[in-house]
Amino acid sequence: MGNPEDETDTADAWGFATKAIHSGQDPDVSTGAVTVPVYQTSTFVQHGVGKHLGYEYARTGNPTRTALQSQLAALEGAAFGVAFASGLAAEDAILRLLDPGDHVVLGNDAYGGTFRLISQVFARVGITWSAHNLADTESVGTDWPEATRLVWVETPTNPLLTVVDIEAVADRCRQSSRQPITLVVDNTFATPYLQQPLGFGADIVVHSTTKYLGGHSDVVGGFVATNNGEIHDQLCFIQNAVGAVPAPWDCYLTMRGAKTLPVRMDRHNENAAAVVEMLESHQAVKTVLYPGLESNPGHDAAAKQMSGYGGMVSFRVASRDAAMRVAEATHLFSLAESLGAVESLIEHPGVMTHASAANSPLEVPDDLIRLSVGIEDKADLVADLEQAMEVA
Ligand SMILES: *Cc1c(COP(=O)(O)O)cnc(C)c1O
Numbered sequence: 127m128g129n130p131e132d133e134t135d136t137a138d139a140w141g142f143a144t145k146a147i148h149s150g151q152d153p154d155v156s157t158g159a160v161t162v163p164v165y166q167t168s169t170f171v172q173h174g175v176g177k178h179l180g181y182e183y184a185r186t187g188n189p190t191r192t193a194l195q196s197q198l199a200a201l202e203g204a205a206f207g208v209a210f211a212s213g214l215a216a217e218d219a220i221l222r223l224l225d226p227g228d229h230v231v232l233g234n235d236a237y238g239g240t241f242r243l244i245s246q247v248f249a250r251v252g253i254t255w256s257a258h259n260l261a262d263t264e265s266v267g268t269d270w271p272e273a274t275r276l277v278w279v280e281t282p283t284n285p286l287l288t289v290v291d292i293e294a295v296a297d298r299c300r301q302s303s304r305q306p307i308t309l310v311v312d313n314t315f316a317t318p319y320l321q322q323p324l325g326f327g328a329d330i331v332v333h334s335t336t337k338y339l340g341g342h343s344d345v346v347g348g349f350v351a352t353n354n355g356e357i358h359d360q361l362c363f364i365q366n367a368v369g370a371v372p373a374p375w376d377c378y379l380t381m382r383g384a385k386t387l388p389v390r391m392d393r394h395n396e397n398a399a400a401v402v403e404m405l406e407s408h409q410a411v412k413t414v415l416y417p418g419l420e421s422n423p424g425h426d427a428a429a430k431q432m433s434g435y436g437g438m439v440s441f442r443v444a445s446r447d448a449a450m451r452v453a454e455a456t457h458l459f460s461l462a463e464s465l466g467a468v469e470s471l472i473e474h475p476g477v478m479t480h481a482s483a484a485n486s487p488l489e490v491p492d493d494l495i496r497l498s499v500g501i502e503d504k505a506d507l508v509a510d511l512e513q514a515m516e517v518a
Contacts (some may be wrong), residue, residue, distance in 0.1 A: 138201065142319060143388045150196025151381075162193040164378045186366045190374040194381045195349075198339065201318040201384065202331050204351035206358035208365050209377060213314065213334025214239050215370035216348030218247075220310055220330060221276075222364050223357065227254030229273035233260045233290060235283045237312065238480050244278075260290045261424060265514045267298030275305060278314040279328075281431075282424070282464075285440050285475040285496040287315075287415045289424025292431055296327025308357075314338070314466070319391045320434045329354055337466030338437075341383040341390055345376050390468065394437030394502040400504040401497065401511065405441050408516050410448070412493070415440040438465060440475075443518075446492040449474055451518035453495055458502060458510040465498035470507055472497055 137149060153160055165188050170181040182186050191209055199207030210216040217240060224230070230244055234257040244255045260266055260279055270277075277299055281290040292311055299307040310330045311323035317338045323331050333339055335347035352358055362474060370399060372380070398416070403416045417428035419433030443449050452472075453461055459472035463479050473479060477494040499507060 140200075142201065146197070146199040146387055147385050148342045149200030150193040152193075162190060162378070162381065164374045165189045166374050169409070180300050183334055184374075185369050185371055188374055188377070190377040190381075191372060193371075194377040194384075197381055198318075198333075198335070198349050199351050199385060201387070202313070202324060202351035203318070203322050204324055204331065205353045206351065208350045208361045209335075209372050209380075210348035210350070210365065211350065211370045211372050211376075212346045213332070213336060213348040214243060216332050216334075216350050217243055217312075217359055218370065218414050219364045219368065220332060220350060221248050221253065222368070223308070223360055224248070224253050224275060227273060228253055228275040229271050230255040231260075231270050231274050231277045232257050233278065233280055233283060233288075234258055235279060235286050235288055237281045237284050237314075240278065240280070240312070261288050261427075263291050263294045263427075266295055267301070270298075270302075272304060274302070274307055276308045276310060278310050278312070279323075281313075281321075282417050282428070282436070282438065284314045284315060284438075285480065285490060285494065287417055287422075287438060287440055289417050289422070289423075289428045291427040292323050292326035292328060294427075300327070313359075315438055316432055316436055317387060318390060319388050319465075320395075320436055321432045323431075324351065324353055326431055327472075330357060334419055335380045335384075336464065338391065338394075339384045339387060339466075340380045341387065341467055342379075343467035343469065345379040345383070347376055347380045390501055391434065391436070394499060395434040397501065397504045397507060398435065398439050398497075398499040400508055403498050404508045404511065407438070408512075408515060410443055410518075412442040412444065415442075424479065435441065439497045439499055441495055441497075442491060442493045443495065443515075444493065446476070448518055449493045450477075452511075452514050455514035455517040456510050456515075458506055465496075467498070468500060468501050470500035470502060470510075 168184045172178045195207040279290050297308045308329045311328040313331045314334045331351040333349040335349050402416045404410045416439050453474045459470045464473045475490045480490045
């Protein structure tokens with residue numbers, strides 16, 4: 127990688143794991159440091175008025191952030207990437223592309239924080255919205271209001287793991303005879319290792335990098351990828367003008383986590399499959415919600431657009447009480463919100479993560495348990511869940 131020119135010629139052909147480790151990760155020119163340094167600085171010296179090395183002030187640009195943006199954009203197969211201080215800050219930046227009077231179509235079981243942002247923040251400045259079942263390929267697009275300018279898809283969804291056929295929604299957006307509709311896909315659950323929405327017709331991909339991309343429950347962050355130069359320019363303007371930028375340390379941690387994304391995801395897939403197999407045959411379990419199950423309504427779409435089914439598993443038990451007891455009886459699965467890290471987590475969405483979605487159109491069944499299956503030994507995870515069900 128001595129010559130950066132050579133790198134750009136070959137980088138597009140690299141495999142995913144090579145990109146995860148090398149994209150944007152040029153050795154530091156002044157010292158040769160192999161790892162991108164944490165540029166913990168707020169400003170950059172100029173050698174003449176207005177003459178600098180590409181960086182002036184760290185809200186506008188920071189080399190650690192640039193490296194992260196290149197790395198994650200490469201993973202999404204995107205030309206451009208813009209990093210933010212959190213997943214919701216990234217979502218906020220995307221929604222700022224809209225004007226008053228524009229309408230947002232949203233999946234009816236999108237992340238609770240996305241509902242809150244649109245219905246309680248953007249609705250106040252004249253953005254209208256409606257929630258739809260985007261997973262029904264037959265009806266998708268038939269009931270979108272005239273003013274629709276943006277469609278917000280999440281797949282698989284949180285916490286019901288519903289799969290939306292990205293290509294089918296993208297076709298509907300394109301078919302619109304009215305003004306152009308921008309398709310946004312929240313790819314947080316699948317990660318770019320398992321699903322690359324831009325290849326299925328999405329205009330924008332958004333991530334909470336707090337989850338699988340960071341992968342270690344030690345940093346909050348957000349990211350937007352796109353191939354559209356105009357959208358990229360607008361997002362860079364918003365990133366600088368609004369200022370919800372990630373700190374250099376946060377960029378470093380996210381970048382370090384993302385280097386091991388492929389190996390972690392392989393293990394998440396494998397462990398989740400073992401957990402699903404046990405739950406499927408357990409008498410206390412009513413239903414298992416996992417896109418990898420052939421019986422799952424979204425399985426065909428998942429098989430088309432995902433290369434693996436990921437580490438998130440939800441299941442329903444006899445009652446709300448039973449669900450609460452199971453969630454409190456595990457030892458290895460920690461009872462906590464969030465997801466996507468090396469350690470396994472368990473939660474009760476009705477009371478925990480989805481309390482913020484109380485006013486949303488989403489009805490989360492109160493007998494539902496959500497697991498974020500980590501990368502521990504799968505036998506230990508299965509045994510822990512089995513004993514918790516026994517106790518409960
Ligand atoms: C966590 C999450 C978000 C919000 O991201 P933050 O980093 O917590 O701001 C958005 N979408 C999904 C699917 C999430 O799981």
